[in-house]
Amino acid sequence: MKKDSWVASPFMVWVVIFTVIPLGMVCWYAFTDASGAFTFDNILKIGTYWTYLKDSLIMGAVATFFCLLLGYPLAYIMSRASWAAQQTMMMLLMLPQWMNFLLRTYAWMTLLENNGLINHLLGQLGIGPFHMINTKGAIILGMVYNFLPYMILPIYSVMEKIHSSLFEAANDLGADKLATLRRVVFPLSLPGVITGITMVFVPSVSTFVISKLLGGGNNMLIGDVIERLFVGAAPNYNVGAALSLVLMVLILISMAVMKKFDDGEETGGLMM
Amino acid sequence: MKASKLLSRIYTVLIFLFLYAPIVVLIVFSFNATKSRSVWKGFSLRWYENLFNDETILGALWVSIEVAVIAAIVATIIGTAAAVGLKSMNKKLRSVMLTLNNIPMVNPDIVTGISMMLLFVAIFGATGLLRPGFTTLVIAHVTFCIPYVILSVLPKLNQMNPSIYEAAQDLGCPPFRAFMKVVMPEIMPGIITGVMMAFTLSLDDFVISYFTSGSTAQTLPMVIYSMTKRRISPKVNALSAVMFVIVLVLLVAINARQIAEQRRTRKTNQDI
Numbered sequence: 001m002k003k004d005s006w007v008a009s010p011f012m013v014w015v016v017i018f019t020v021i022p023l024g025m026v027c028w029y030a031f032t033d034a035s036g037a038f039t040f041d042n043i044l045k046i047g048t049y050w051t052y053l054k055d056s057l058i059m060g061a062v063a064t065f066f067c068l069l070l071g072y073p074l075a076y077i078m079s080r081a082s083w084a085a086q087q088t089m090m091m092l093l094m095l096p097q098w099m100n101f102l103l104r105t106y107a108w109m110t111l112l113e114n115n116g117l118i119n120h121l122l123g124q125l126g127i128g129p130f131h132m133i134n135t136k137g138a139i140i141l142g143m144v145y146n147f148l149p150y151m152i153l154p155i156y157s158v159m160e161k162i163h164s165s166l167f168e169a170a171n172d173l174g175a176d177k178l179a180t181l182r183r184v185v186f187p188l189s190l191p192g193v194i195t196g197i198t199m200v201f202v203p204s205v206s207t208f209v210i211s212k213l214l215g216g217g218n219n220m221l222i223g224d225v226i227e228r229l230f231v232g233a234a235p236n237y238n239v240g241a242a243l244s245l246v247l248m249v250l251i252l253i254s255m256a257v258m259k260k261f262d263d264g265e266e267t268g269g270l271m272m
Numbered sequence: 273m274k275a276s277k278l279l280s281r282i283y284t285v286l287i288f289l290f291l292y293a294p295i296v297v298l299i300v301f302s303f304n305a306t307k308s309r310s311v312w313k314g315f316s317l318r319w320y321e322n323l324f325n326d327e328t329i330l331g332a333l334w335v336s337i338e339v340a341v342i343a344a345i346v347a348t349i350i351g352t353a354a355a356v357g358l359k360s361m362n363k364k365l366r367s368v369m370l371t372l373n374n375i376p377m378v379n380p381d382i383v384t385g386i387s388m389m390l391l392f393v394a395i396f397g398a399t400g401l402l403r404p405g406f407t408t409l410v411i412a413h414v415t416f417c418i419p420y421v422i423l424s425v426l427p428k429l430n431q432m433n434p435s436i437y438e439a440a441q442d443l444g445c446p447p448f449r450a451f452m453k454v455v456m457p458e459i460m461p462g463i464i465t466g467v468m469m470a471f472t473l474s475l476d477d478f479v480i481s482y483f484t485s486g487s488t489a490q491t492l493p494m495v496i497y498s499m500t501k502r503r504i505s506p507k508v509n510a511l512s513a514v515m516f517v518i519v520l521v522l523l524v525a526i527n528a529r530q531i532a533e534q535r536r537t538r539k540t541n542q543d544i
Contacts, residue, residue, distance in 0.1 A: 004356060004357060004359075004360040005357045005358075005360045005361040005362075006357065007353040007354070007356050007357040008353065008354045008356070008357025008358055008361065008369070009357070010350050010353060010354070011350050011351065011353065011354030011357070011369075011418065011422075012354075012369065014350060014414070014415070014418065015369070015372045015373065015418075017391075018388065018391070018411060018412075018414075018415040019372060019375050019376060019415060020372065021391060022387035022388050022390060022391040023375070023387050025387065025390040025391055025394065026383070026386070026387045026390060029390060070287065070290075073280075073283060074283065074284060074287050077280045077283065077284055087527070087531060089284070091523060091524075091527050092288055092291075092292075093291070094523065095519060095520060095523055096291055096292070096295060098472070098476075098519040098522075098523065099295070099512065099515055099516055099519060100476055100478070100492075100493050100496060100515070101476075101478070102478060102493055102496045102497055102500060103298075103496065103508070103511070103512045103515065104294070104295070105500075106298070106496075106500045106508055106512070107294035107295055107297065107298045107512070108294055109500065110297070110298065110301070110309040110509075111294055111297060113309070113310075115310055116309060116310050117297060117309065117310045119310070120310035120311065145290070145291075145294070148287075148291070149291075177276075202378075202380055203380065203381070205380070206380030206381065206382045206383070207382075208382065208479075209478065209479070209497070212501065213500055213501070223380075223382055226382060226386065227382070230386050230389060230483065231482075231483065237390065240386065241386070241390070244382070244383045244386055244387075247380065247382075247383065248379065248380070248383050251380065252378075255378070
């Protein structure tokens with residue numbers, strides 16, 4: 001089939017025009033000013049926006065941590081369940097993901113409001129009301145809620161492949177449940193954990209929707225800043241491109257660091 | 273043993289409660305007689321009436337479906353051809369192309385969105401072509417769908433025995449016919465997965481559409497976004513309920529078919 005490679009040419013042209021050139025343009029805008037002259041000013045503006053970037057990284061990391069904390073045990077339980085139960089739980093995990101994430105986020109908006117359902121129910125018990133919406137906690141909750149399945153599914157798909165004979169062997173060799181979990185299951189599940197962490201961290205760090213809907217206007221993340229610089233009232237593509245570039249590089253670095261933990265095993269548990 | 277089983281069952285129930293409770297609340301209050309989202313004032317279908325009479329929402333739904341159908345078809349054609357071509361490409365070029373193919377999947381959506389926005393704005397500014405709108409929306413969707421098509425077709429091509437394609441040609445079959453008769457049936461499951469993924473990803477996308485559509489074309493997620501950003505209306509609850517039911521029916525149907533199929537193959541394997 002050697003001579004068939006030409007059929008990939010529409011794809012190659014497409015990738016160059018709509019992926020490579022746009023990224024090139026991001027770099028170009030990031031390093032030029034409004035008149036097109038070369039400058040470092042846009043990149044240096046990161047100092048002005050540092051708090052937003054720092055908040056995004058911290059909140060993304062916290063959300064990822066909670067997803068791992070909540071998701072890992074469930075992935076383990078799923079992988080040890082009967083075949084029918086595994087199929088059902090898989091479907092139950094996917095189902096909310098098929099609903100648009102704006103609607104899922106909206107659901108929490110109505111729950112967390114000052115006169116929302118949670119405060120209403122608490123009020124009948126004589127507690128509260130609590131101020132929950134438009135806080136950092138609400139944003140992190142939204143991230144965990146939206147991206148939890150992205151953590152569970154890759155870990156599950158790796159764990160599910162662990163052969164039951166390994167558990168028996170560990171047991172025969174005198175390992176108790178905890179030791180088996182620590183020395184057999186955990187090392188084997190690592191590729192799935194790495195995939196899960198990236199799949200939760202990247203959309204969390206770069207979101208502007210969750211922060212806008214659940215954080216109100218006061219809790220801006222770097223995504224909100226970039227969005228405002230591109231479609232806001234006073235657009236500035238140059239600074240926006242520079243911030244996007246910084247965000248992209250930071251994510252690439254954190255992914256490279258994560259890969260180091262993974263022993264070169266390729267595509268651990270890529271979902272689907 | 274017994275206690276740990278009970279514990280894992282409770283844990284599973286709690287996680288799924290966390291995932292589903294907000295959606296259930298959302299759906300319940302879509303039947304509420306008043307605008308309140310915390311106090312039940314009696315059953316009513318008025319929000320559904322409002323929803324189905326809302327021209328903006330229905331129009332946006334139509335745009336979403338049109339974009340998704342066109343993008344899924346174009347992405348599947350380009351992506352399938354690309355997978356076939358990549359298979360017969362020399363190693364170096366192939367790994368470069370696969371890396372480029374990964375970019376839209378690894379990059380945060382917001383960066384993909386703004387990078388294409390920069391391109392479209394520049395082309396429109398220079399030539400007057402590609403005014404941001406329906407066409408740019410379709411191009412953007414094709415761009416982020418192609419990688420998923422390639423990644424679902426490529427494994428099927430790798431599993432295939434290349435000799436049968438050569439055998440067909442040796443027996444006098446012209447290449448194109450040999451491809452359609454021999455290769456196509458083998459990679460069909462991958463193509464179907466690809467088309468379905470492309471369709472759902474396109475239907476679900478908000479972030480990339482938000483940056484690439486200009487003001488002339490609005491997809492359903494974009495309308496939802498502007499509705500939730502203004503003030504909450506129970507119409508959004510009704511819309512969520514409708515979408516949830518559609519997704520539920522689809523997913524159950526697909527799953528039932530898959531499970532039946534797997535049972536059948538298991539059975540025939542046992543019979544043999």
